[in-house]
Structure formats: C-alpha cells, structure tokens
Amino acid sequence: MALAQSSILETGSPASAFTLPDTRNGQAVSPDDFAGQALVIAFICNHCPYVVHLIDTFTQVAHDLASQGVATIAISANDASQYPADSPENMGKLAIDKGFKFPYCHDESQAVARAYSAVCTPDIYLFDAEHTLYYRGQFDGSRPGSGTATGADLSQAVAQLFNQQPPPQNPPPSVGCSIKWKP
Numbered sequence: 001m002a003l004a005q006s007s008i009l010e011t012g013s014p015a016s017a018f019t020l021p022d023t024r025n026g027q028a029v030s031p032d033d034f035a036g037q038a039l040v041i042a043f044i045c046n047h048c049p050y051v052v053h054l055i056d057t058f059t060q061v062a063h064d065l066a067s068q069g070v071a072t073i074a075i076s077a078n079d080a081s082q083y084p085a086d087s088p089e090n091m092g093k094l095a096i097d098k099g100f101k102f103p104y105c106h107d108e109s110q111a112v113a114r115a116y117s118a119v120c121t122p123d124i125y126l127f128d129a130e131h132t133l134y135y136r137g138q139f140d141g142s143r144p145g146s147g148t149a150t151g152a153d154l155s156q157a158v159a160q161l162f163n164q165q166p167p168p169q170n171p172p173p174s175v176g177c178s179i180k181w182k183p
Helices: 049-067 088-098 111-115 152-162
Strands: 003-005 039-043 071-076 104-106 123-127 133-137 175-178
Touching (some): 039 049, 049 071, 049 088, 049 152, 049 175, 123 152, 133 152
Parallel strands (some): 039 071, 071 104
Antiparallel strands (some): 039 123, 123 133
C-alpha cells in the first residue's frame, strides 16, 4: 500500500466532462446526467484499506445526501489487470453487496482520474449545482485502526454549500492508497 495525499484542485474549477460505464448495470454515466444538482465525485476502489474503512458510512452518507438532492458518482481508476479486486466485475459485485444507489464507474483509461488530478483512494470532490468545485478534501479524519468513519468533513462542506457560505479554506486533503496507475 502506497500512502498518498490528494493534491489541491482550485475551488471554482469546472467538473471535467466524462462518460463512464456504471459497473452495476453497464449504463453510461456522466456529470451531465445530474445537471442542476450538487454532485459528489469520489475516487474509490474495492481493495484499499482506507476505502474499506469508510465504505459503509460513505454509502449511507451518499444515500442521505441523495435525499437532499446531492448526487454521487463513485469511480475506480485502478489498473484492474494488476489489481483484480478492482475489476469492473468485482466493482459491480461490491456495489450490489453494499446496496449502492449511486453509480460506481470504471475509468479503464484512467483519463478521468487524470482530468480531476485524483491521487488517492478515497479522493473526494463536491461540486455545486453548476458543477463548479466547492470542496476537495477528506471524507473525515478517521483512518483504518483510528476512529470510526462519520463523513463529518464532507457533510460539513455540504451544509456550508447549502447555507451559501464560502467554500472551506484549506480543507484537510484526502489520505489513502495511491491510485494504481497503468505502466
């Protein structure tokens, strides 16, 4: 496991366009599918201990946010040939087993991860209803073996967005396993 910290993407940056397959059902997914909605884009994967630590809470937070009108797209960009646990088939199984009500997309080319400057799993982005970046940072301060995942940082950012407050200044970066880039 290679530990990585997310780099900072400027708030106000537009969401990069993409179309990726949802591993739950093969349907194409794009940020445009959620026009007019705030949107969480989360780079995750199946095998990273940091993601395993928070996946149940992340799923619940994403479902709770959906009831507030915030959409979620989860994406794995890991090299599935080197990390078979992160294959589209295994991603789809995990999404079904965990009851995802949001897309879990496979970024085979890794172009989307590069467009977002994603570095680690998890790497969390919150866009406003115009799909401009409002928050990029950690899900919460818990880590595997240290604390219980709550989603406090993401939830606080959503609350600030809905209360029309300025974006959080210098949010703690996401910390996790590095994305497994293709050679």
